Amino acid sequence: MNVVVYARYSYQGQSETSIEGQLEVCRKYAEQNNFHIIYEYIDRGISGRTDHRPAFQQMISDSSKRNFSAILVYQLDRFARDRYANAIYKQHLKKNGVKVISAMEPISDDASGVLIEAVLEGMGEYYSIELAQKIRRGQKICIENGTTLGGQTPLGYKIENKRYIINTDTAPVVRKIYEMYLANATMAEIIRYLNGQGIRTQKGNEYNKNSIRRILTNRKYIGCVSYNGEEYKNKVPAIVDEDTFNRVQIMMEKNKKAPARAKASDEQYILTTKLYCGECNAPMTGISGYSHTGVPYQYYSCVNARKKGRSCHKSNVRKDLIENAVVRVIRDSMSDSNISSIAKEVVNQYKKATASSNLPVLQKRLSEVKKAQDNLLHAIEQGQAIETLTAQLAKRQAEEEEIKASIAKEKLQDGFSATVESVISYLSHIRDGSENDIFYRQSLVNIYVDSVYLYDTSDGKNKKISVHLNTRNGVKEIPIDDLESSSMGSLVHHRGLEPRTH
Incomplete structure (x- = not known):
């Protein structure tokens, strides 16, 4: 049977090695099942949640020529992650006598x-x-x-023993933002002041309207933590008093140019x-x-x-x-x-x-990614092309998160x-x-x-x-x-x- 292979990696930190791994598994599967691969379609750096993929669209178009009977993918999510698009394209392929086969998920068709x-x-x-x-x-x-669940630590706090404590270096910045807003300073004026003083956000970026708005509406600053629709008081040390916070909320509501529209269900x-x-x-x-x-x-x-x-x-x-x-x-x-x-x-x-199980392969990839990160960190410490290496490190860190998510999914299936x-x-x-x-x-x-x-x-x-x-x-x-x-x-x-x- 003539088949084609479709391989894809998204922009979230993956690389050419991901494509080669997919192709290797698909080629081995084709050999074991006496499939003849006539072409390999590859999309690089494109998410499966969109159908704006050149190679993918070419493959769908080529299916009408009826030169192949199946599309071989590493896993079904390589074909499409959007349920609606997945169903529509499979229906189109079915009319052309083409089916989608997963090398890692062998379920009869x-x-x-x-x-x-x-x-x-x-x-x-x-x-x-x-x-x-x-x-x-x-x-x-x-x-x-009162223990933290992780995630981004708000400006003004740091974590010790899994609990929020006030960061004496940055908490004054939070108080200053509230003071300026209550003194009728505009968002633009607050932003100009902070950026002009060289003060940066918790992530090290310059301030903008969104970052200021998040600080002015974050109830952690009065000691409240929200989770799953419930609010818990006095779980975090307060940086501003409740009266100050409430007055800021009233002012922000008045300063809105138009009332917010309720989101339609x-x-x-x-x-x-x-x-x-x-x-x-x-x-x-x-x-x-x-x-x-x-x-x-x-x-x-x-x-x-x-x-x-x-x-x-x-x-x-x-x-x-x-x-x-x-x-x-x-x-x-x-x-x-x-x-x-x-x-x-x-x-x-x-x-x-x-x-x-695909778990050993994923764990091996995770080990390789972590080793690559260590090498990049060492190079950065040595002062080698810091800007370029930092960008590569960010990609590797994103790739690590994606692999960890795949490992969690695999363990869930094993369990x-x-x-x-x-x-x-x-x-x-x-x-x-x-x-x-x-x-x-x-x-x-x-x-x-x-x-x-x-x-x-x-x-x-x-x-x-x-x-x-x-x-x-x-x-x-x-x-x-x-x-x-x-x-x-x-x-x-x-x-x-x-x-x-x-």
Whole structure:
């Protein structure tokens, strides 16, 4: 089989060695699986959260030539980190007969693999949420005991024995800023004074409006620490008194040129990346706003129908109606025996996918990066090209943080064990959750839904939805209430193990 390799590293401190490592793993995987690599696409210094990647876009375009059947990547996050973009581009590739294969995450590419990957991702997310809750509890105890959680130390403080104490060298600068502001000095005047005196921020930079504003609004300066929506008093030694702080807040509010606008809540559209127009096969995405009478609305709309020229005339569908219909389809199809069957298959695939760990490779890279940092520090101490070496050191430090994050993720996966019992418990928990809970609704869609197609009649009204699930029940008709409040029946496909094309 002819394949291409896609490799990428982002700007966060990675380097050419990251590309070579990805290519080496992909080439070895291709050799072991009798794949013939015909080309290697490489994007350097570009984040996976954007699709403005020259080599990536060229690869997507080249897929239409049908010269290759698969794209081989080191890990799936090399392809894309944005869930929406990932789904759209994979759908485009599917039409050209191209699939994406991860060398480090060997999960089968049939319907079984799709379901298994979704279940494992869901369980990993669920496990991560539980772990985050435990971490938050531990951090709350630290806050209550007055110990620091790390991060940037505010100007005026230093840390001893994991506790904030007043820095007698810089605390007067904080008090001076408050005094000047209360004396009606403008932000610009305060900035000019500090920078003119050679006084620098905690990071060693010149002051600007943002840095001054952060100092004037930081409640640590009156001894208060905020964590997870709660405020704890007298946990940090105060640098300014509470009366001074409050008077500054009143003055800042008066000095605002315009009142702040409340940020609109972004209601989650759970069918994003799953819902497609049955007329033109384009994605349908969420839109919201207010009618001329002031009534709020949320709809899914075909992206082609929203473009100039309207290449598609698909009508919109109310968000709540179609989401509720899809959730009911999923819940009705998940019997205990179905869940048990899925759990057994998930565990079998999980054991294959986790047979090898990437942890040793990451730990080796971390050791190399730390050694490189030591060499750079030594060179800086010797006075060699300080400005250039300092920039290189910053990149190495950023790379160290990224590797540490990958190691933490790997350890999390190692600590997570999928058993038949745990998968059954998780899937049952998701199935039996409240229909009004956004977490359960989103989890149901992420795990069980491959795609949803919405069709219109000749008069432009929504006619039916076709829900393609990742389960193995074959094709089955399930009646669904009319999406526009009139009776209807809808053909609902339950995706089997065989590939399906549209």
